[in-house]
Amino acid sequence: MSHSVPMTKESFETLQEDLKRLIREERPRVIQDIAEARSHGDLSENAEYDAAKHRQSFIEGRIAELQDKLARAYVVDLSNLKPDKVVFGSTVTLYDTAADEECTYKIVGEDEADIKLGKISCTSPVGKALIGHKLDDSVKVKVPSGLKEYEIVDIKYV
Structure with a gap:
């Protein structure tokens, strides 16, 4: 049995758009490319045909992957929650006590x-450690470089 995948509304919508684009644009385009390459004759030495078939395989695999993720998606709605504790989808501002800086x-x-966009997984060490904590809590997190201590200075649900 497959497990549900938590995701934000934005991510769900992005995956839906990707799926629509693949089905409506990419799939018909690659089918056309295959037909055109076939018309060029001998398929055994036809690089265009091989490339188009490879691309078709990739597109169909991606479509199946997106359909599976969307089918298992559990969209977390934060609109009616009060931002009093860290939950999936929260935006959390932390004060790193050792580095004397906020992130x-x-x-x-x-x-x-x-991480470059400031998005961390709920299954990462920092993500796991933060979930359930409240404003002003001090949170210790075991990271590869040792132990980090953060103070939660702001929680937003956006």
Whole structure:
């Protein structure tokens, strides 16, 4: 049995748009490319045909992957919650006591995580440690470089 995948509304909508684009634009385009390459004759030495078939395989695999993720998606709605504790989808501002600086992270699903954009996975050490904590809590997190201590200075649900 497959498990549900938590994701933000934005991520769900992005995956839906990707799926629509693949089905409506990419799939018909590659089918056309295959037909055109076939018309050029001998398929055994036809690089265009091989490339188009490879692209078709990739597109169909991606369509299946997106359909599966969307079918298992559990969209977390934060609109009616009061921002009093860190939950999936929260944007959390932390004060790093050792570095004497603030950092802000949004807690997202594994597929959405991108540290450069300040999005951390709910399954990462920092993400896991923060969930459930309240404003002004001090949170210790075991990270590869040792133990970090953060103070939660702001929680937003955006």
